[in-house]
Amino acid sequence: MNKYNANHIRRVILDMAYSGATVHIGCxxxxxxxxxxxxxxxxQVDPANPAISTRDYMVLSKGHGVMAQYACLHELGWLTDDDIKRYFKDGTRLKGLADAHVPGVEATTGSLGHGLSVAAGLALAAKLNKTEQTCYALVGDGELNEGAIWEAALFAxxxxxxxxxxxxxxxxxxxMGTTDDVIALGNIEEKFRAFGFDAVTIDGHDETAIDAAYSSMKAARNGRPKAIVATSVKGKGVSFMEHNNIWHYxxxxxETYAAAITxxxxxA
Known part of the structure; x- marks a missing residue:
């Protein structure tokens, strides 16, 4: 199996959610x-040393999607099989929102809108230290309702x-619903461009397009922060979860675990 296989990651997410009797599968x-x-x-990280000072940073501002990151950290070897089995159980170190006490999780998030500010601070520190580190921040589209996101964008x-x-x-x-119904976001790529970013919109499930976007953005050291708008499907991979917001909570x-695994x- 290829490293970081998407189907395998989804399988690990389902195992965590089922074992922990918890939510946030679709996101x-x-x-x-x-x-x-x-x-x-x-x-760029050191598999033997999660805290190495020269690492790239990955800040999951969308902290409720952390099961996907935990599955990747499990692939990396920073989380054990026992960690996965004990997700959300008494005494576990894997909580339902991103927690900086976990190796590879750079910020405690879940109170939405704050992770991008943390990421911008890390990126500025790297600039001041004259390193080649890249800082990635993953935010949800609903999270763009938060004013702190746009303060961080101005800062960046x-x-x-x-x-x-x-x-x-x-x-x-x-x-609580679609982004269009709650607060319509308009053209997100154009908004980030207006805030001084290089920006592109891609298919968030097309691994070739994702790879190309990461490569081009990292290469463009032109004084402008970067934004990748990834159009995605909530619940992607399991038909009865796709575009079905009930799977937020x-x-x-x-029965549904067995059907999804199948x-x-x-x-199962």
Whole structure:
């Protein structure tokens, strides 16, 4: 099996969600390919030392999608099989939102809108230290409702943080409905361009397009921060979860777990 295989990552997410009797499956599924390509090829880390000072940073501002990141950290070897089995259970170190106490998780997030500010600060520090580090921040489209996102965007452009790559998971939903119904976002790519970013819109499940976007953005050290608007499907990979916002907060039953695992090509 290829490292960071998307179907395998989704299988691990389902196992965590079922074992922990917890939620946020759909919003983890929409970012699987974005994280898989990042960890497979672009995020520069030392597998033997998660805290090495020269590492690239990955800030999951969309902290409720953390099961997808945990699955990648498991592939990397920083989380054990036991960690995965004990997700969301008493005494576990893997909580339902991103937690900086976990190796490879750079910020405690879940209170939406703050992760991008953390990422911008890390990117500025790297600039001041004259390193070649890249800082990636993954935010949800619903998270763009938060004013702190746009304050961070202004900050990033002002300090010419061309080592900052913001990845927007544009799945069209947030907890209480569609983004168009809650607060319409308009053209997200144009908004980031207006804030001084290089920006591009891609298919958030096309690994070739994702790879190309990461490569081109990292190479363009031109004084402009970067934004990749990734159009995605909430619940991607399991037909009864796709575009179905009930899976933001719905827990798996034995029947739905078995059905989802089967769709991914595995045996429950």
């Amino acid at each position: 983890a599924f929409s970012i699987v390919e974005l994280l898989a390509v990042l960890y497979r090829k672009h995020l 452009a002002h300090f010419k943080l061309d080592n900052l790559v913001v990845i927007i998971d544009k799945n069209g939903f947030q907890a 719905t827990r798996l039953t034995p 769709e991914l090509g595995y045996t």
